[in-house]
Amino acid sequence: MLAPARRRCAALATANSTSVSIPAFLVPAFQPPIAARAFTTSSPCLSKIGSAPLSIPPEVTFKIIAPPARAAGRRVQQMSTVQIKGPLGELSMEIPPYVNIDQDAALPGPTLTVQDSRDAKQRAMWGTTRAYLQNHILGVSEGHSAILRFNGVGYRASVETTAATVSPEYPGQQFVNLKVGYSHPVELGIPLGVKASTPQPTRLLLEGPEKEVVMQFAAKIRMWRKPEPYKGKGIFVNGETIKLKNKKIK
Structure with a gap:
């Protein structure tokens, strides 16, 4: 009901801005909209468990085996395998393709990251994968x-x-x-x-x-x-x- 009146007032204001004046209470209606501000400007919260480095004892061997070459026409991406050896045995675990393990010597231990931390599935498997790996490390060393x-x-x-x-x-x-x-x-x-x-x-x-x-x-x-x-x-x-x-x- 008020839309045609607003359009007429806007047209009159642009045609002859010197002779037509808009009432003060209508001025906010004709101003350009203000860009919406984000709710927060802080960085997204990362997984506290997933981002924690793995604790590997000296007697445990942590090795990552890369997946074989991807065959032509195969859509499913193959997963890499982690082999963990210790005094009490050997365990292996397949890692999802979107989980990366950084084995930089400057870090206190291997650290896990995901490709997209905003994806719900990747964020859920981030901490889960890290917890499974830490349990395997503890299992082959202490049991x-x-x-x-x-x-x-x-x-x-x-x-x-x-x-x-x-x-x-x-x-x-x-x-x-x-x-x-x-x-x-x-x-x-x-x-x-x-x-x-x-x-x-x-x-x-x-x-x-x-x-x-x-x-x-x-x-x-x-x-x-x-x-x-x-x-x-x-x-x-x-x-x-x-x-x-x-x-x-x-």
Whole structure:
């Protein structure tokens, strides 16, 4: 409704600016728009975990293997591989093509960067890739462990060399025998590279260089008796606790 009136006032003002005067309250409407100012002028926030340099002990070897030459007609870009060797073993991990590793001697350690820090996927994988590499470095130098606590009447675990219900997956595989209230035996094969021991009948210690494999096997054991909130019985991993509930009294 006001647009035609504004156009007429603007036309009159440009045709005869000396004879026509615009009221003061209409002057802001005919002024050119002011450029919008950005909300902040600071630099974008980088990943605190991803930008932190990797800590490599002297006994660990960190090597980057470049991907092979890209074949003609292949659209998918191949990933480079990082090999990490240490006293406890050797681990390898594929690195996404948009993640770069700077091994400058002037830096305290290898540093990861991404091609576009504004991309959500690259920003998410920035810190994830760095965390996986640091876990591998720690695994081949010191190792990862998980302690399982069995809380319940008769709950215990033992490490056996043979199993009646499970067939071995590789030569020399050992098995964890759980006694957690079932009428049938619960036998689980220990994954390759993981070492299991029982310092106490109600304690099970898992050790291995790869953190993901160790914690995944611990979670598999915990699934047989999840901690329940009324009596506090179950299998607890590391420092896991549970809040007890009051019994329902009718």
